[in-house]
Amino acid sequence: MSNTRVLERLEAGLPAGGLVTGEHAVRPFETDGLTAIRETPWAVALPEDVEQVRTVLGICREHGVPVVTRGAGTGLSGGARPLKNGVLLALTKMNRIKEVDLDACTATVEPGVTNLAISQAVREHGLYYAPDPSSQLACSIGGNVAENSGGVHCLKYGLTVHNVTGLVVQTFEGDELVIGGKGLELPGFDLLAVMMGSEGMLGVVTEVTVKLLPLPTAKRVLLGSFDDVEDAGRAVGAIIAEGIIPAGLEMMDNPSIRAAEDFAAAGYPRDAAAILLCELDGTGDEVEHDAARVRTVLESHGAVVRVAVEEAEQERLWKGRKSAFPAMGRIAPDYYCMDGTIPRGELAGVLLCIGRLADEAGLQVANVFHAGDGNLHPLILFDANEGDQLERAETLGGRILELCVEVGGTVTGEHGVGVEKLDQMCVQFNDAELAQFHALKAAFDPAGLMNPGKAIPTLARCSELGGMHVHHGRLPHPELERF
Amino acid sequence: MPDDSERLLALVADCLREGSTMAIVGHGSKVRYGAPDGEVRLSTSEHSGIVDYRPEELVVTALAGTSLADLTSELAEQGQILPFDPPRYGGVGTLGGAVASGLSGPARPWRGSVRDAVLGVEIVNGRGQRLRFGGSVMKNVAGYDVSRLMTGAWGTLGVILSASVRLLPAPESEETFCRACSAAEAGELNRRWARAPLPITGTCHVGGVLHVRLSGSAMGVASARDEMGLRETGDPDIWAAARDHGHAFFETDGTVTRLTLPRGCRFDDESALIEWAGCQAWLHGEPEDLPDGTQATVLMPGERTQRRPAADAATAKYTARIKDAFDPHGIFNPGMNG
Numbered sequence: 001m002s003n004t005r006v007l008e009r010l011e012a013g014l015p016a017g018g019l020v021t022g023e024h025a026v027r028p029f030e031t032d033g034l035t036a037i038r039e040t041p042w043a044v045a046l047p048e049d050v051e052q053v054r055t056v057l058g059i060c061r062e063h064g065v066p067v068v069t070r071g072a073g074t075g076l077s078g079g080a081r082p083l084k085n086g087v088l089l090a091l092t093k094m095n096r097i098k099e100v101d102l103d104a105c106t107a108t109v110e111p112g113v114t115n116l117a118i119s120q121a122v123r124e125h126g127l128y129y130a131p132d133p134s135s136q137l138a139c140s141i142g143g144n145v146a147e148n149s150g151g152v153h154c155l156k157y158g159l160t161v162h163n164v165t166g167l168v169v170q171t172f173e174g175d176e177l178v179i180g181g182k183g184l185e186l187p188g189f190d191l192l193a194v195m196m197g198s199e200g201m202l203g204v205v206t207e208v209t210v211k212l213l214p215l216p217t218a219k220r221v222l223l224g225s226f227d228d229v230e231d232a233g234r235a236v237g238a239i240i241a242e243g244i245i246p247a248g249l250e251m252m253d254n255p256s257i258r259a260a261e262d263f264a265a266a267g268y269p270r271d272a273a274a275i276l277l278c279e280l281d282g283t284g285d286e287v288e289h290d291a292a293r294v295r296t297v298l299e300s301h302g303a304v305v306r307v308a309v310e311e312a313e314q315e316r317l318w319k320g321r322k323s324a325f326p327a328m329g330r331i332a333p334d335y336y337c338m339d340g341t342i343p344r345g346e347l348a349g350v351l352l353c354i355g356r357l358a359d360e361a362g363l364q365v366a367n368v369f370h371a372g373d374g375n376l377h378p379l380i381l382f383d384a385n386e387g388d389q390l391e392r393a394e395t396l397g398g399r400i401l402e403l404c405v406e407v408g409g410t411v412t413g414e415h416g417v418g419v420e421k422l423d424q425m426c427v428q429f430n431d432a433e434l435a436q437f438h439a440l441k442a443a444f445d446p447a448g449l450m451n452p453g454k455a456i457p458t459l460a461r462c463s464e465l466g467g468m469h470v471h472h473g474r475l476p477h478p479e480l481e482r483f
Numbered sequence: 484m485p486d487d488s489e490r491l492l493a494l495v496a497d498c499l500r501e502g503s504t505m506a507i508v509g510h511g512s513k514v515r516y517g518a519p520d521g522e523v524r525l526s527t528s529e530h531s532g533i534v535d536y537r538p539e540e541l542v543v544t545a546l547a548g549t550s551l552a553d554l555t556s557e558l559a560e561q562g563q564i565l566p567f568d569p570p571r572y573g574g575v576g577t578l579g580g581a582v583a584s585g586l587s588g589p590a591r592p593w594r595g596s597v598r599d600a601v602l603g604v605e606i607v608n609g610r611g612q613r614l615r616f617g618g619s620v621m622k623n624v625a626g627y628d629v630s631r632l633m634t635g636a637w638g639t640l641g642v643i644l645s646a647s648v649r650l651l652p653a654p655e656s657e658e659t660f661c662r663a664c665s666a667a668e669a670g671e672l673n674r675r676w677a678r679a680p681l682p683i684t685g686t687c688h689v690g691g692v693l694h695v696r697l698s699g700s701a702m703g704v705a706s707a708r709d710e711m712g713l714r715e716t717g718d719p720d721i722w723a724a725a726r727d728h729g730h731a732f733f734e735t736d737g738t739v740t741r742l743t744l745p746r747g748c749r750f751d752d753e754s755a756l757i758e759w760a761g762c763q764a765w766l767h768g769e770p771e772d773l774p775d776g777t778q779a780t781v782l783m784p785g786e787r788t789q790r791r792p793a794a795d796a797a798t799a800k801y802t803a804r805i806k807d808a809f810d811p812h813g814i815f816n817p818g819m820n821g
């Protein structure tokens with residue numbers, strides 16, 4: 001059957017304007033948040049309900065057309081990068097909140113609902129959805145599930161995997177999987193966990209049930225300023241050792257502090273080597289009591305401490321942190337955001353090492369991260385129009401991730417592998433482990449047509465990488481696909 | 484530290500070569516949930532010990548056969564706890580068994596389940612390969628979450644060699660209160676309390692009395708107690724008794740059914756033992772008429788007779804394929820559906 005005929009069938013299965021084709025029209029869908037990687041999709045389908053999703057999947061299955069699911073396209077690893085011979089299934093129009101159950105404290109929503117919209121919808125009931133990625137205004141809950149996204153509050157409240165209790169998933173073969181619901185357990189295997197962070201490789205999430213929590217009645221945000229990055233790193237461990245689990249514990253180094261301050265006027269000390277932002281929540285007296293304890297810990301590690309009691313001041317302090325990424329846009333034409341996680345105890349050492357690697361590469365790195373859970377976001381600053389800076393940035397990024405693996409960590413804490421970290425996956429996993437991942441993928445999608453080429457490198461790619469023996473180094477032609 | 488992994492790997496290799504099946508056991512404390520009937524018995528109990536424990540990381544990695552009693556006492560010395568507080572039937576049980584069964588204790592709705600805490604595992608799959616997934620860091624999305632898939636799979640996907648789990652600091656203060664009320668009233672209270680930020684870490688309604696545990700700072704516990712109108716002090720032993728089935732409720736020769744119920748649903752059987760703010764209930768005999776979305780696990784007297792909730796057709800199809808992806812020759816724990 002001709003391509004045109006397939007497009008006609010897709011068009012007939014979608015509402016008016018639901019199928020976007022043509023180079024110009026599909027341009028907004030060429031890339032996700034990892035803008036260095038682009039591709040023109042063959043066609044973009046914009047279904048409005050689950051039946052239309054099933055129709056699109058059915059047509060693609062019949063014709064062997066690969067499908068890439070897309071939420072809001074804020075992903076930072078190229079997970080939603082389209083295929084030039086595939087359909088991009090964009091779920092932004094499926095954005096209804098279907099039910100808020102106040103007895104169960106759950107909300108059941110369509111996948112295109114934004115993360116923040118859920119909390120906004122239930123706020124009047126004194127509830128909220130805890131995971132809060134910095135992109136929460138834009139990113140979709142379906143994308144959050146696919147990446148197992150975190151946020152500044154996951155140290156205490158967990159990641160997406162801890163806050164989603166039910167999913168409805170459409171597989172490429174046409175089955176509908178109803179996984180979990182409002183209860184605390186599933187019968188059989190934990191398919192809920194398997195779907196979390198699966199990067200659109202196993203199926204299309206068409207409904208999500210999330211757990212809602214009561215809004216805390218009191219909050220304190222402490223700002224600790226340090227003259228020494230290592231002291232700040234050690235203070236993080238000391239707070240945890242004190243038996244306190246802060247709602248959020250974030251760290252920024254000097255370049256990040258300055259960029260954020262210029263951008264958001266958050267009131268950060270511009271000359272500090274590092275700051276820690278520590279949020280405590282709970283009930284009145286308790287929070288007061290914990291704030292005093294954290295203050296003592298911070299001060300004993302050489303920090304100057306400020307405590308924000310008023311909501312407006314707390315929000316101002318968070319605004320600086322949450323706008324750290326866009327703020328980088330002002331100090332460098334381009335930045336490359338890394339996402340490794342390391343054991344907390346390695347924090348100080350790894351930061352020093354990143355600094356050394358950056359010097360060697362002749363590039364600047366600004367560090368913003370979820371210090372409480374050891375999730376680093378080194379932002380490599382560069383100018384893609386200047387000589388080989390992009391290449392150097394990518395090499396440096398790869399080395400930083402390998403460093404994370406060396407100290408017992410992982411190449412991605414919350415942004416996913418996508419197309420970006422396929423090579424680093426070869427460092428973290430051996431062939432047998434990768435083969436096991438492929439077998440699990442095949443259990444859901446034997447045809448291999450859901451988001452092909454993402455998340456898990458082929459063994460051939462890894463062996464080629466090993467064969468070329470580019471330890472810590474880069475490939476001669478990283479732009480070539482290595483499936 | 485006795486590392487028995489070479490022998491365990493060799494056992495799996497033997498089974499593969501000889502085409503025999505394998506029954507994986509730790510301490511054998513959970514036989515009431517069904518005992519696997521493989522031809523070769525693999526016991527992890529000699530494969531025990533803590534591999535890595537740095538309290539400031541809030542993570543422990545231990546070999547599968549490590550006894551829960553040893554592990555929890557080691558953690559207690561550092562003022563830390565296993566958030567999921569797994570059952571220790573008959574006082575025994577291993578970390579591997581806790582992970583494989585996925586059974587969580589009284590604080591499950593508030594401190595999370597076993598799978599919530601599992602960060603990484605090392606396993607032997609059905610091809611006899613030793614594989615590592617996840618790790619010991621809190622956030623990790625490299626590859627599919629095989630560690631959590633292993634959790635609650637009842638050993639049907641592989642032999643768990645070791646596991647890394649997230650810990651919590653032990654609370655400064657922990658108190659138990661009780662209050663005479665009907666199951667229906669207890670349900671109402673549970674639904675109301677869920678809407679406020681309260682430091683609840685256990686509820687148990689049995690025999691017309693609701694027991695409530697509060698944990699946190701002494702100050703937080705005291706103010707929550709007042710807010711919740713809890714006046715009477717209760718017996719703190721109720722939590723371990725309910726968890727380990729040492730409570731008088733479980734002294735029966737008959738069938739016991741475990742229910743897991745949707746949050747906030749109305750279930751007010753006065754004869755049941757109801758935990759987890761109404762999300763887990765135990766009944767004598769086999770129930771009829773259950774609220775929508777409830778799952779029943781029937782534990783009949785004697786071994787090997789449990790019946791777990793059946794999956795729908797679509798789930799069953801993918802379940803079978805996942806089993807095949809990990810254990811293509813079907814050697815692990817025949818008779819235990821994950």
Ligand SMILES: Cc1cc2nc3c(=O)[nH]c(=O)nc-3n(C[C@H](O)[C@H](O)[C@H](O)COP(=O)(O)OP(=O)(O)OC[C@H]3O[C@@H](n4cnc5c(N)ncnc54)[C@H](O)[C@@H]3O)c2cc1C
Binds near residue numbers: 032075144
């Ligand atoms: C400024 C900025 C800040 C960020 N901050 C954070 C942060 O703090 N924490 C964090 O974790 N992430 C953060 N991110 C990353 C990103 O926002 C998250 O990964 C988010 O969850 C992606 O959601 P999305 O809807 O944009 O997904 P997309 O980018 O559209 O897709 C991401 C992946 O999910 C798949 N997918 C999407 N929807 C579905 C579905 N319904 N079913 C199946 N698969 C699906 C796609 O195929 C793709 O593989 C940030 C990004 C930006 C740009």
